[in-house]
Amino acid sequence: MKCRKCPARAVLRLPRHNTAFCPVCLTDFVRTQVQKAITSQHMFSTNDRILVAVSGGKDSLTLWEILLKLGYRADALYVDQGIGTYSQGSREKVEQFTEQIAVPCGATLTIHNVEEEEGASIPDLANMVRRPTCSTCGTIKRYQFNRAAIQGGYDVMATGHNLDDEAARLLGNVLHWQEEYLQKQSPTLPASMDGFAKKVKPLYRLTEREIAAYAVVNRIDYMVEECPMSKGAKMLVYKDVLNRLEAESPGTKHTFYWQFLAKQEKAQAAHGSMTDTDQRTLQPCTTCSQPTSTGICSYCKMVARAKTPAQ
Amino acid sequence: MMKSSMKIHLSHPTKEIEIKGPKHVRDLFTELHLIPEAYLVIRGQDLVTEDELLADTDIIEIRPVISGGSERTS
Numbered sequence: 001m002k003c004r005k006c007p008a009r010a011v012l013r014l015p016r017h018n019t020a021f022c023p024v025c026l027t028d029f030v031r032t033q034v035q036k037a038i039t040s041q042h043m044f045s046t047n048d049r050i051l052v053a054v055s056g057g058k059d060s061l062t063l064w065e066i067l068l069k070l071g072y073r074a075d076a077l078y079v080d081q082g083i084g085t086y087s088q089g090s091r092e093k094v095e096q097f098t099e100q101i102a103v104p105c106g107a108t109l110t111i112h113n114v115e116e117e118e119g120a121s122i123p124d125l126a127n128m129v130r131r132p133t134c135s136t137c138g139t140i141k142r143y144q145f146n147r148a149a150i151q152g153g154y155d156v157m158a159t160g161h162n163l164d165d166e167a168a169r170l171l172g173n174v175l176h177w178q179e180e181y182l183q184k185q186s187p188t189l190p191a192s193m194d195g196f197a198k199k200v201k202p203l204y205r206l207t208e209r210e211i212a213a214y215a216v217v218n219r220i221d222y223m224v225e226e227c228p229m230s231k232g233a234k235m236l237v238y239k240d241v242l243n244r245l246e247a248e249s250p251g252t253k254h255t256f257y258w259q260f261l262a263k264q265e266k267a268q269a270a271h272g273s274m275t276d277t278d279q280r281t282l283q284p285c286t287t288c289s290q291p292t293s294t295g296i297c298s299y300c301k302m303v304a305r306a307k308t309p310a311q
Numbered sequence: 312m313m314k315s316s317m318k319i320h321l322s323h324p325t326k327e328i329e330i331k332g333p334k335h336v337r338d339l340f341t342e343l344h345l346i347p348e349a350y351l352v353i354r355g356q357d358l359v360t361e362d363e364l365l366a367d368t369d370i371i372e373i374r375p376v377i378s379g380g381s382e383r384t385s
Contacts, residue, residue, distance in 0.1 A: 001360045011358035012351075020360060057378055165379060212351055212376040216358055226323050226378055235379045243348040243377070 012213045015250035023217035030214040033205040034066050041188040043200040048155035050074040051197075053145045054097075054109075056090030056223040058215045059160030061097050063203055065220055067158070068105040074158070076102065077148045079141050080113040082121025083229060090223045097220070110152075112144050118303050123229065128306040133229040136302065143299040146290065149197035161201040164208040167253040168238035170260055183274045186264065192278035195291045207253065208239075317365055320372045332369070337361040339373075349377050 001010040001020050008022035021029055037043065044050055050067060054060040054076040067074040078094045081087050091111070098109040115121045120128065126136035149157040166185060173181045187204040191197055203211060215222055230236065245252045268274070278291065285297035292298070316329035319339075330339065336352050336359055352359050353372040365371060 001362050010360050013360050015348075023358075058376070059378075164377070168379075207348075208376045208378070209348060209351065212374065213358055216351060216353060216374075224322055224374060225325075226375075230379060233379065236377060239377050239379070240346075240349070243346050246348045247346050 011217060012210070014210065016207075016246070016254055018250075026210075026213060026217060030062075030206060030210060031066055031070060034063075034202050035070060037187060037202045037205050038200075041186075041200070041204075043158075043188055043202060044072070044156045046071055046073070048073065049153065051145070051149045051152060051154040051157045052076040053141070053157065053159045054078050054094050055160075056093040057160070058212045058220070058222040059162055059203060059208070061093070061220050061222050062211050062215050062218075063158060063160045064097070064107075065101055065218065066214075067202070068102060068107060073107075075108045075110070075152075075154075077110045077112065077145060079144050080111060080115075081123075081137060081140075082113070082115040083123060083227065086223075086225060086228055089225060093221060093223045101220075110148065112148070114140060114144075118306065120306055125302065125306050129302050131302075134233055137229070139298050139302060143290065143297070146195075146197050146199075147288075150195065154197065156198040156200055158200050158202055160203055160211075162203040162206055162208050162211055163253055163257060164239055164242070165235075166201070166204055167242055167257045168235050170257055171238045171242065172234060182260075182264065183268075183277060186261070186274070190273075190275055192275040193282060193291055195284060195289055196278070204257075315367045317367050317369045317371055320370075322373075323375050332367040333364050335361070336363050336365060339365065339371075343373070345373065350375055 001013065002008070003010045003022035003025050004019045005025040006022060008024065010020035011023055012026055013020040050072055052060065052064045052067065052074050054064055055078070064074060064076055076098070078091065080091055094109065102109065114125070118125065122137045122140060123133055125140070126133040129136065145157055170185060173185070187201045189199040242253050281293055282291040284290070285292045285300055286295050287300040288297060290297050290299070317332045317334070319328050319330060321328065330342070337347070339352070340347050340350070340361070347361060351374045353374060354363070354365065354369050
């Protein structure tokens with residue numbers, strides 16, 4: 001199979017775009033999609049300081065690499081979850097990437113260790129508060145990334161969420177009619193009030209397969225192994241279902257999420273923005289001052305419960 | 312003399328299998344009941360498309376691209 005843009009041999013077929021690319025044209029395609037996302041969703045400019053949330057996986061390392069190649073000022077934060085050899089391996093990938101690619105571009109990496117900060121790893125915290133590990137991990141990472149972005153004086157926080165992530169999350173929210181979560185599914189979430197960093201998802205125009213292919217052809221050494229805690233996670237089931245639909249009808253994920261964004265934009269114009277909702281419903285946590293809908297935020301409650309001796 | 316087969320590395324869970332070639336990538340997906348949208352096929356260090364013919368001497372990795380728990384950082 002030939003590349004559709006040049007005479008070279010193709011390495012990836014993209015059925016949703018009815019095309020195929022060689023390594024050079026694939027790299028150009030992926031970087032162009034990221035730049036389009038940044039510009040069209042008003043994510044940030046070359047003057048802004050960006051904090052990238054990295055995990056050692058393909059999405060976050062690819063995002064960091066592309067932002068640096070496009071000339072953005074992007075540092076990164078890695079949160080060590082304390083999940084045995086998986087966390088050790090992830091951390092090694094992040095540190096290796098930092099040394100080989102980020103440092104030569106003038107970027108820095110900060111590492112937070114949950115066990116050192118809170119006295120227990122994420123799986124232990126989840127056990128103590130009797131919540132699923134993925135949900136505990138999400139609460140901790142969201143909190144720590146937001147806090148690091150605010151304290152570090154960053155203009156924006158970027159995550160590696162891709163089209164598959166957003167389509168799967170949308171499917172889950174729609175299946176359970178969790179309408180309150182739909183408002184938070186935009187590629188750009190504003191710093192709606194004091195204590196919240198602006199959050200962006202520059203990979204939302206790209207599928208996981210396109211991102212993984214970019215990582216392979218650009219020799220980005222990422223953690224292929226999946227988190228052992230994610231076994232049986234609902235997100236993986238939703239992604240599998242969407243990929244089966246995609247195989248039958250290329251472009252399904254793209255249409256599902258993008259049509260949602262178009263409808264959401266109209267709805268916000270008619271019913272008010274997320275900023276209006278946040279300012280109406282949130283107030284500072286009485287313990288840490290981060291915005292919350294209750295008196296004490298879920299992070300502080302979780303840490304307090306974990307530090308309370310068992311009865 | 313033993314006949315050789317292509318060596319295939321799979322992840323999630325990690326395992327090594329051998330399959331007799333020559334075989335097109337798309338036929339490999341069918342034989343292993345895999346959805347192409349969820350995987351990349353890497354021969355040596357290079358990505359290959361579904362129409363590529365794989366030989367018995369090839370070392371192949373079928374790499375899953377799907378990741379994520381209920382909440383993701385990346």
